[in-house]
Amino acid sequence: MHNSFDPQHFGFRTGSASIADTDGNPFDVAYLTCGNDDAPLALLLHGYPDTAWTWRHLMPALAEAGYRVIAPFSRGYSPSSIPADGCFQAGVLGMDANRLHEVLGGDSEAVLIGHDWGAMGVYAAAGLEPNRWRRVVAASVMPGPASAEAFFSYDQLRMSWYMFFQLTAMADMFIPMNDYEFITRLWADWSSGYDAAHDVGAFIEAMAGQENLTAALSYYRHTLVPELQDDRLAEAQAAVFTIPPMPLLYLHGDNDGCMSPAIARSCGRYLSIEGSRLVMIPKAGHFLQLEQPDEFKAEVLAFIGSD
Numbered sequence: 471m472h473n474s475f476d477p478q479h480f481g482f483r484t485g486s487a488s489i490a491d492t493d494g495n496p497f498d499v500a501y502l503t504c505g506n507d508d509a510p511l512a513l514l515l516h517g518y519p520d521t522a523w524t525w526r527h528l529m530p531a532l533a534e535a536g537y538r539v540i541a542p543f544s545r546g547y548s549p550s551s552i553p554a555d556g557c558f559q560a561g562v563l564g565m566d567a568n569r570l571h572e573v574l575g576g577d578s579e580a581v582l583i584g585h586d587w588g589a590m591g592v593y594a595a596a597g598l599e600p601n602r603w604r605r606v607v608a609a610s611v612m613p614g615p616a617s618a619e620a621f622f623s624y625d626q627l628r629m630s631w632y633m634f635f636q637l638t639a640m641a642d643m644f645i646p647m648n649d650y651e652f653i654t655r656l657w658a659d660w661s662s663g664y665d666a667a668h669d670v671g672a673f674i675e676a677m678a679g680q681e682n683l684t685a686a687l688s689y690y691r692h693t694l695v696p697e698l699q700d701d702r703l704a705e706a707q708a709a710v711f712t713i714p715p716m717p718l719l720y721l722h723g724d725n726d727g728c729m730s731p732a733i734a735r736s737c738g739r740y741l742s743i744e745g746s747r748l749v750m751i752p753k754a755g756h757f758l759q760l761e762q763p764d765e766f767k768a769e770v771l772a773f774i775g776s777d
Contacts (some may be wrong), residue, residue, distance in 0.1 A: 492565075499542045537581070650674050661756050720746075
Protein backbone atom coordinates (compact mmCIF):
# COMPACT_ATOMS: atom_id res chain seq x y z
CA MET A 471 0.00 0.00 0.00
CA HIS A 472 1.43 3.35 -1.04
CA ASN A 473 -1.29 5.61 0.33
CA SER A 474 -1.22 6.35 4.04
CA PHE A 475 -4.28 8.63 3.93
CA ASP A 476 -7.07 7.42 6.21
CA PRO A 477 -10.53 9.00 5.70
CA GLN A 478 -11.38 8.63 9.38
CA HIS A 479 -8.24 10.52 10.38
CA PHE A 480 -9.53 13.55 8.48
CA GLY A 481 -13.14 13.09 9.54
CA PHE A 482 -14.12 12.19 5.98
CA ARG A 483 -16.59 9.60 4.81
CA THR A 484 -16.42 7.67 1.56
CA GLY A 485 -19.29 7.18 -0.84
CA SER A 486 -20.19 6.63 -4.46
CA ALA A 487 -22.78 7.79 -6.95
CA SER A 488 -23.95 6.19 -10.17
CA ILE A 489 -24.09 8.50 -13.18
CA ALA A 490 -24.59 7.86 -16.89
CA ASP A 491 -21.80 7.91 -19.45
CA THR A 492 -22.18 9.29 -22.98
CA ASP A 493 -23.96 6.14 -24.11
CA GLY A 494 -26.36 6.17 -21.16
CA ASN A 495 -24.60 3.31 -19.37
CA PRO A 496 -24.24 3.75 -15.60
CA PHE A 497 -20.83 3.89 -13.95
CA ASP A 498 -19.79 4.52 -10.36
CA VAL A 499 -18.00 7.65 -9.19
CA ALA A 500 -16.32 7.20 -5.81
CA TYR A 501 -15.80 10.22 -3.59
CA LEU A 502 -14.62 11.61 -0.26
CA THR A 503 -17.18 13.65 1.64
CA CYS A 504 -17.75 15.68 4.79
CA GLY A 505 -20.30 18.16 6.06
CA ASN A 506 -24.06 18.07 6.45
CA ASP A 507 -25.89 16.10 3.76
CA ASP A 508 -28.67 18.71 3.76
CA ALA A 509 -26.31 21.64 3.13
CA PRO A 510 -25.58 23.26 -0.26
CA LEU A 511 -23.23 21.24 -2.45
CA ALA A 512 -19.54 22.05 -2.92
CA LEU A 513 -18.12 19.78 -5.62
CA LEU A 514 -14.31 19.58 -5.87
CA LEU A 515 -12.58 18.23 -9.01
CA HIS A 516 -8.96 17.07 -9.02
CA GLY A 517 -6.34 16.99 -11.76
CA TYR A 518 -3.30 14.94 -12.85
CA PRO A 519 -1.26 13.28 -11.45
CA ASP A 520 -3.44 13.72 -8.39
CA THR A 521 -6.57 12.42 -6.68
CA ALA A 522 -9.49 13.58 -4.55
CA TRP A 523 -7.06 13.65 -1.61
CA THR A 524 -5.66 16.91 -2.97
CA TRP A 525 -8.62 18.62 -1.27
CA ARG A 526 -7.93 17.31 2.25
CA HIS A 527 -7.13 20.80 3.61
CA LEU A 528 -10.00 22.63 1.94
CA MET A 529 -12.76 20.09 2.63
CA PRO A 530 -13.10 20.61 6.41
CA ALA A 531 -13.10 24.39 5.96
CA LEU A 532 -15.94 24.18 3.43
CA ALA A 533 -17.89 21.86 5.72
CA GLU A 534 -17.45 24.29 8.60
CA ALA A 535 -18.65 27.09 6.32
CA GLY A 536 -21.92 25.20 5.80
CA TYR A 537 -21.40 23.05 2.70
CA ARG A 538 -21.90 19.40 1.87
CA VAL A 539 -18.47 18.70 0.39
CA ILE A 540 -17.98 16.04 -2.29
CA ALA A 541 -14.54 15.34 -3.80
CA PRO A 542 -14.89 12.67 -6.51
CA PHE A 543 -12.18 10.53 -8.05
CA SER A 544 -12.40 11.35 -11.76
CA ARG A 545 -13.61 8.70 -14.19
CA GLY A 546 -10.89 6.12 -14.67
CA TYR A 547 -9.20 6.84 -11.32
CA SER A 548 -9.76 3.94 -8.89
CA PRO A 549 -11.95 3.49 -6.90
CA SER A 550 -14.17 5.18 -9.52
CA SER A 551 -15.11 3.03 -12.50
CA ILE A 552 -13.81 3.24 -16.03
CA PRO A 553 -16.92 4.09 -18.09
CA ALA A 554 -17.80 1.90 -21.03
CA ASP A 555 -17.98 4.89 -23.39
CA GLY A 556 -14.18 5.26 -23.24
CA CYS A 557 -14.44 9.08 -23.37
CA PHE A 558 -11.77 11.10 -21.59
CA GLN A 559 -11.52 14.45 -23.36
CA ALA A 560 -11.72 17.44 -21.04
CA GLY A 561 -15.34 18.30 -21.79
CA VAL A 562 -16.62 15.05 -20.33
CA LEU A 563 -15.39 16.14 -16.89
CA GLY A 564 -17.88 19.01 -17.04
CA MET A 565 -20.66 16.66 -18.06
CA ASP A 566 -19.80 14.33 -15.16
CA ALA A 567 -19.82 17.28 -12.73
CA ASN A 568 -23.29 18.33 -13.86
CA ARG A 569 -24.57 14.76 -13.59
CA LEU A 570 -23.15 14.50 -10.07
CA HIS A 571 -24.89 17.78 -9.19
CA GLU A 572 -28.16 16.22 -10.33
CA VAL A 573 -27.87 12.83 -8.61
CA LEU A 574 -26.51 14.33 -5.38
CA GLY A 575 -29.44 16.73 -5.13
CA GLY A 576 -27.52 19.93 -5.76
CA ASP A 577 -29.39 23.21 -6.22
CA SER A 578 -28.62 26.70 -7.50
CA GLU A 579 -26.59 27.46 -4.35
CA ALA A 580 -23.96 24.87 -5.30
CA VAL A 581 -20.33 25.86 -5.89
CA LEU A 582 -17.82 24.11 -8.12
CA ILE A 583 -14.06 24.07 -7.52
CA GLY A 584 -11.42 22.48 -9.74
CA HIS A 585 -7.65 22.20 -10.06
CA ASP A 586 -5.67 21.36 -13.23
CA TRP A 587 -7.89 19.04 -15.31
CA GLY A 588 -10.55 19.76 -12.70
CA ALA A 589 -10.32 23.44 -13.68
CA MET A 590 -11.17 22.49 -17.26
CA GLY A 591 -14.07 20.48 -15.88
CA VAL A 592 -15.23 23.63 -14.06
CA TYR A 593 -15.19 25.69 -17.26
CA ALA A 594 -17.11 23.00 -19.17
CA ALA A 595 -19.72 22.40 -16.45
CA ALA A 596 -20.35 26.11 -15.94
CA GLY A 597 -20.62 26.76 -19.67
CA LEU A 598 -22.95 23.84 -20.33
CA GLU A 599 -25.39 24.26 -17.42
CA PRO A 600 -24.73 27.56 -15.64
CA ASN A 601 -27.93 27.43 -13.58
CA ARG A 602 -26.46 24.62 -11.49
CA TRP A 603 -23.60 26.68 -10.06
CA ARG A 604 -23.70 29.92 -8.04
CA ARG A 605 -19.95 30.52 -8.08
CA VAL A 606 -16.97 28.65 -9.51
CA VAL A 607 -13.30 28.43 -8.58
CA ALA A 608 -10.50 27.21 -10.83
CA ALA A 609 -6.79 26.80 -10.18
CA SER A 610 -3.59 26.18 -12.13
CA VAL A 611 -5.08 25.95 -15.64
CA MET A 612 -6.10 29.35 -16.95
CA PRO A 613 -9.50 30.01 -18.56
CA GLY A 614 -9.67 28.92 -22.20
CA PRO A 615 -8.48 32.02 -24.07
CA ALA A 616 -5.53 32.48 -21.70
CA SER A 617 -4.57 28.80 -21.93
CA ALA A 618 -4.67 29.01 -25.72
CA GLU A 619 -2.44 32.08 -25.56
CA ALA A 620 -0.01 30.20 -23.31
CA PHE A 621 0.69 27.56 -25.95
CA PHE A 622 1.99 30.19 -28.36
CA SER A 623 4.79 30.83 -25.86
CA TYR A 624 8.14 28.99 -25.92
CA ASP A 625 8.27 28.96 -22.13
CA GLN A 626 4.92 27.18 -21.86
CA LEU A 627 5.79 24.68 -24.59
CA ARG A 628 9.01 23.90 -22.73
CA MET A 629 7.03 23.33 -19.51
CA SER A 630 4.56 21.11 -21.39
CA TRP A 631 7.08 18.60 -22.76
CA TYR A 632 5.48 15.85 -20.64
CA MET A 633 2.15 16.23 -22.48
CA PHE A 634 3.68 15.31 -25.80
CA PHE A 635 5.55 12.36 -24.28
CA GLN A 636 2.30 11.09 -22.78
CA LEU A 637 0.73 10.98 -26.24
CA THR A 638 3.10 8.13 -27.12
CA ALA A 639 2.50 4.44 -26.41
CA MET A 640 5.87 4.40 -24.65
CA ALA A 641 4.39 6.39 -21.77
CA ASP A 642 2.15 3.52 -20.63
CA MET A 643 5.24 1.39 -20.09
CA PHE A 644 7.67 4.04 -18.89
CA ILE A 645 5.61 5.96 -16.32
CA PRO A 646 5.16 3.08 -13.82
CA MET A 647 8.88 2.19 -13.86
CA ASN A 648 10.90 2.54 -10.63
CA ASP A 649 7.75 2.89 -8.55
CA TYR A 650 6.38 5.74 -10.68
CA GLU A 651 9.56 7.83 -10.52
CA PHE A 652 8.23 9.81 -13.51
CA ILE A 653 5.28 11.03 -11.42
CA THR A 654 7.50 11.85 -8.43
CA ARG A 655 9.73 13.96 -10.66
CA LEU A 656 6.75 15.78 -12.21
CA TRP A 657 5.53 16.81 -8.76
CA ALA A 658 9.05 18.00 -7.89
CA ASP A 659 9.28 20.04 -11.10
CA TRP A 660 5.83 21.55 -10.74
CA SER A 661 5.89 22.30 -7.00
CA SER A 662 9.53 22.70 -6.08
CA GLY A 663 10.25 22.05 -2.40
CA TYR A 664 6.93 20.37 -1.61
CA ASP A 665 7.10 16.82 -0.18
CA ALA A 666 4.65 14.98 -2.42
CA ALA A 667 5.36 11.43 -1.21
CA HIS A 668 1.86 10.83 0.17
CA ASP A 669 0.16 12.47 -2.81
CA VAL A 670 2.20 10.41 -5.26
CA GLY A 671 1.30 7.34 -3.22
CA ALA A 672 -2.39 8.22 -3.51
CA PHE A 673 -2.01 8.58 -7.28
CA ILE A 674 -0.27 5.21 -7.54
CA GLU A 675 -3.10 3.63 -5.56
CA ALA A 676 -5.62 5.20 -7.98
CA MET A 677 -3.68 3.55 -10.83
CA ALA A 678 -4.87 0.18 -9.56
CA GLY A 679 -4.41 -1.50 -12.95
CA GLN A 680 -2.89 -0.74 -16.32
CA GLU A 681 -6.33 0.25 -17.57
CA ASN A 682 -6.46 3.05 -14.96
CA LEU A 683 -3.14 4.50 -16.10
CA THR A 684 -4.25 4.32 -19.72
CA ALA A 685 -7.44 6.16 -18.73
CA ALA A 686 -5.44 8.89 -16.94
CA LEU A 687 -3.21 9.35 -20.00
CA SER A 688 -6.24 9.30 -22.29
CA TYR A 689 -7.31 12.69 -20.96
CA TYR A 690 -4.28 14.12 -22.76
CA ARG A 691 -4.67 11.97 -25.84
CA HIS A 692 -8.37 12.63 -26.36
CA THR A 693 -8.05 16.36 -25.67
CA LEU A 694 -4.96 17.04 -27.77
CA VAL A 695 -5.67 14.68 -30.69
CA PRO A 696 -8.94 15.73 -32.41
CA GLU A 697 -9.25 12.40 -34.23
CA LEU A 698 -9.75 10.68 -30.87
CA GLN A 699 -12.63 12.92 -29.83
CA ASP A 700 -16.27 11.87 -29.81
CA ASP A 701 -18.47 14.11 -31.98
CA ARG A 702 -21.24 13.85 -29.40
CA LEU A 703 -19.03 15.77 -26.97
CA ALA A 704 -18.39 18.69 -29.31
CA GLU A 705 -20.51 21.12 -27.27
CA ALA A 706 -18.90 20.03 -24.00
CA GLN A 707 -15.43 20.28 -25.49
CA ALA A 708 -16.11 23.77 -26.80
CA ALA A 709 -17.35 24.78 -23.33
CA VAL A 710 -13.93 23.96 -21.85
CA PHE A 711 -12.55 27.00 -23.65
CA THR A 712 -15.24 29.47 -22.62
CA ILE A 713 -15.33 31.93 -19.74
CA PRO A 714 -17.88 30.90 -17.08
CA PRO A 715 -20.99 33.13 -17.13
CA MET A 716 -21.01 33.46 -13.33
CA PRO A 717 -18.36 34.91 -10.96
CA LEU A 718 -15.05 33.03 -11.23
CA LEU A 719 -12.15 33.01 -8.79
CA TYR A 720 -8.98 32.00 -10.59
CA LEU A 721 -5.98 31.03 -8.43
CA HIS A 722 -2.43 30.38 -9.65
CA GLY A 723 0.85 29.69 -7.91
CA ASP A 724 3.49 32.37 -8.34
CA ASN A 725 6.12 29.64 -8.81
CA ASP A 726 4.10 27.16 -10.90
CA GLY A 727 6.46 24.87 -12.81
CA CYS A 728 3.74 23.44 -15.04
CA MET A 729 1.63 26.36 -16.25
CA SER A 730 3.33 29.70 -16.86
CA PRO A 731 2.84 32.19 -13.99
CA ALA A 732 3.76 35.04 -16.36
CA ILE A 733 0.79 34.26 -18.59
CA ALA A 734 -1.47 33.58 -15.61
CA ARG A 735 -0.76 37.08 -14.27
CA SER A 736 -2.21 38.58 -17.43
CA CYS A 737 -5.38 36.47 -17.62
CA GLY A 738 -7.41 38.85 -15.45
CA ARG A 739 -8.50 40.70 -18.58
CA TYR A 740 -10.62 37.69 -19.50
CA LEU A 741 -12.54 37.76 -16.21
CA SER A 742 -15.24 40.20 -17.26
CA ILE A 743 -18.12 38.94 -15.09
CA GLU A 744 -18.68 41.19 -12.07
CA GLY A 745 -17.30 39.62 -8.91
CA SER A 746 -14.63 37.58 -10.72
CA ARG A 747 -11.07 37.70 -9.40
CA LEU A 748 -7.53 36.63 -10.29
CA VAL A 749 -5.27 35.81 -7.33
CA MET A 750 -1.60 34.82 -7.57
CA ILE A 751 -0.54 32.82 -4.50
CA PRO A 752 3.03 33.64 -3.38
CA LYS A 753 5.51 30.85 -2.60
CA ALA A 754 3.32 28.26 -4.34
CA GLY A 755 3.82 26.06 -7.35
CA HIS A 756 1.29 24.04 -9.34
CA PHE A 757 -0.30 22.31 -6.34
CA LEU A 758 -1.00 25.56 -4.50
CA GLN A 759 -3.91 24.10 -2.51
CA LEU A 760 -1.39 21.80 -0.81
CA GLU A 761 1.62 24.12 -0.66
CA GLN A 762 -0.20 27.15 0.76
CA PRO A 763 -3.41 25.64 2.12
CA ASP A 764 -4.28 28.44 4.55
CA GLU A 765 -4.09 31.18 1.93
CA PHE A 766 -5.91 29.01 -0.59
CA LYS A 767 -8.71 28.32 1.90
CA ALA A 768 -9.01 31.97 2.85
CA GLU A 769 -9.37 33.10 -0.76
CA VAL A 770 -11.95 30.41 -1.59
CA LEU A 771 -14.04 31.00 1.53
CA ALA A 772 -14.05 34.77 1.06
CA PHE A 773 -15.09 34.40 -2.56
CA ILE A 774 -17.92 31.88 -2.16
CA GLY A 775 -19.17 33.74 0.93
CA SER A 776 -19.60 37.04 -0.89
CA ASP A 777 -22.81 38.10 -2.64
